[in-house]
Amino acid sequence: MSGTPPGPKGEPLFGSSRTYARNPFRFISALERAYGDVARFDMGPMDTFMICDPTALERVLVSEAENFRKPDFQGDALGDLLGDGLLLSEGETWERQRQLANPAFSMSRLAGMADRITGHAEDRIAGWAEGDVIDAEQSMTRVTLDVILDLMMGVELDEQTVRTIEEQLMPLGERFEPDPIRFAAPQWMPMPDDAKFDRAVETLDGVLNDIIATREGSLGSDEDGPMDFLSVLLRARDDGEQSPEQLRDEMMTMLLAGHDTTALTLTYTWFLLSEHPDVEHRVHEELDEVVGDDRPGMEHVRELDYLEWVIQEAMRLYPPVYTIFREPTVDVELAGYSVPAGTTLMLPQWGVHRSERFYEEPETFDPERWKPERANERPRFAYFPFGGGPRHCIGKHLAMLEAQLITATTASEYRLEFLGETPLELLPSLTAHPRQEMSMRVRERE
Numbered sequence: 226m227s228g229t230p231p232g233p234k235g236e237p238l239f240g241s242s243r244t245y246a247r248n249p250f251r252f253i254s255a256l257e258r259a260y261g262d263v264a265r266f267d268m269g270p271m272d273t274f275m276i277c278d279p280t281a282l283e284r285v286l287v288s289e290a291e292n293f294r295k296p297d298f299q300g301d302a303l304g305d306l307l308g309d310g311l312l313l314s315e316g317e318t319w320e321r322q323r324q325l326a327n328p329a330f331s332m333s334r335l336a337g338m339a340d341r342i343t344g345h346a347e348d349r350i351a352g353w354a355e356g357d358v359i360d361a362e363q364s365m366t367r368v369t370l371d372v373i374l375d376l377m378m379g380v381e382l383d384e385q386t387v388r389t390i391e392e393q394l395m396p397l398g399e400r401f402e403p404d405p406i407r408f409a410a411p412q413w414m415p416m417p418d419d420a421k422f423d424r425a426v427e428t429l430d431g432v433l434n435d436i437i438a439t440r441e442g443s444l445g446s447d448e449d450g451p452m453d454f455l456s457v458l459l460r461a462r463d464d465g466e467q468s469p470e471q472l473r474d475e476m477m478t479m480l481l482a483g484h485d486t487t488a489l490t491l492t493y494t495w496f497l498l499s500e501h502p503d504v505e506h507r508v509h510e511e512l513d514e515v516v517g518d519d520r521p522g523m524e525h526v527r528e529l530d531y532l533e534w535v536i537q538e539a540m541r542l543y544p545p546v547y548t549i550f551r552e553p554t555v556d557v558e559l560a561g562y563s564v565p566a567g568t569t570l571m572l573p574q575w576g577v578h579r580s581e582r583f584y585e586e587p588e589t590f591d592p593e594r595w596k597p598e599r600a601n602e603r604p605r606f607a608y609f610p611f612g613g614g615p616r617h618c619i620g621k622h623l624a625m626l627e628a629q630l631i632t633a634t635t636a637s638e639y640r641l642e643f644l645g646e647t648p649l650e651l652l653p654s655l656t657a658h659p660r661q662e663m664s665m666r667v668r669e670r671e
Contacts, residue, residue: 229563230260232265239269240268240271241266242268242269245268249547249575253548253571253575254579256275256576257579260275261278271569274562274568275571275576277580279577280560281560285551286613287615293553294551295550302400303401306426309471311323311478312482322475325457326457329452329453330454330619342372345368345631347520349364349367349371350635356667358667361491362659363663365488365492368488369485370484372627373479374480377455378453379440379456380436382436390429396421403653436476437455437459440455441459444456454475455476458475483620485545485656486545486618486624487624491628494535494628494632496643496649497535497538497539498535498636499665505636508636512532512637521633529633533595534592534596535592535632536629537592538594541578543649544575544578545610546612548574548576549571552568553570577606577609583603583607640670642666644664644665644666645664
């Protein structure tokens, strides 16, 4: 077993954080190509190991997950935003909340909601016409917000309230863009964008309070009441099993994490289909054969194999969550190297998904690589857009169902023609957003 893995030498104080902050995607890819399974670098004062070995990833996320926790390196901001919700909580709190949430995300429940997802997609494209120019990211954000508010909170909000939510997303995202000053500064030091961030959190707290107030008195019981996540939590609160603070944290986590990654998956899917008309044609052929003149529903999703491959390939090339972090609670060995407790581990979907070690021509958009016979040749954790193990994304089944139904509903009527410049430039925050507006022209299907 070796001691310290190889990696780039950084600057005094900042380490490699300034290089990372300029373009984390380029930085991750360069390290993966240069060092392979493991690379070590300093992220400001943080000793960081980047892990790209699928076997080591499986150990961290699945088989030895109890020895790794989510690190606290992002300071108070993420805690202020999401609190002790499912994304950040640990130990008994996380186990209790995950158990509460499971019924709301069960596949049996979601299958019964397919028509509602299709309905939200139909509502959002109802005003489109041949030649219109839309912002695809904004449109997909709107429809995925509609879905998460309906299926997980049991509400439908007016357009002004939805716009209010949307307006808070930019100052929230800006707070989590890589910043070498933040990496190097003590957590208590105030920064210029703190005030905007605090105002956005306060505004969203107000929206959530209004949503909770509208649902009071409509809860029923666990046997006959609605099973959206908010109803489940409100009943637990009334039974003394949920504090107001925990309820708020779960709803904020659901509101933000519940729509963002799916909206981005859809945005990148439309971009890639526009750039690859041959793939788009095959999607249309499959929709015509499987769905025909019907409304896309659960019975069709099971047969839309090629569409599923397209979405999987979009998440491979543009994983909305482009890296996740863990921290060992005990000294461990990974990929032949000693990793002390407390070391920051970077587990980069971006680097692994685009590695030549696991994918032939990894920069190429090729949905055919998801044919079972090809996919089965790759290591399990050569692809992990939803994480893995006990802490995998609870919403992964909902996300895939949404992506397939929204794409199928839209592509049955329209094509979207990308009008921006390529290649795409990405904006790193908690998730990977396009840096430019995703302007697309609406074309009616022939």
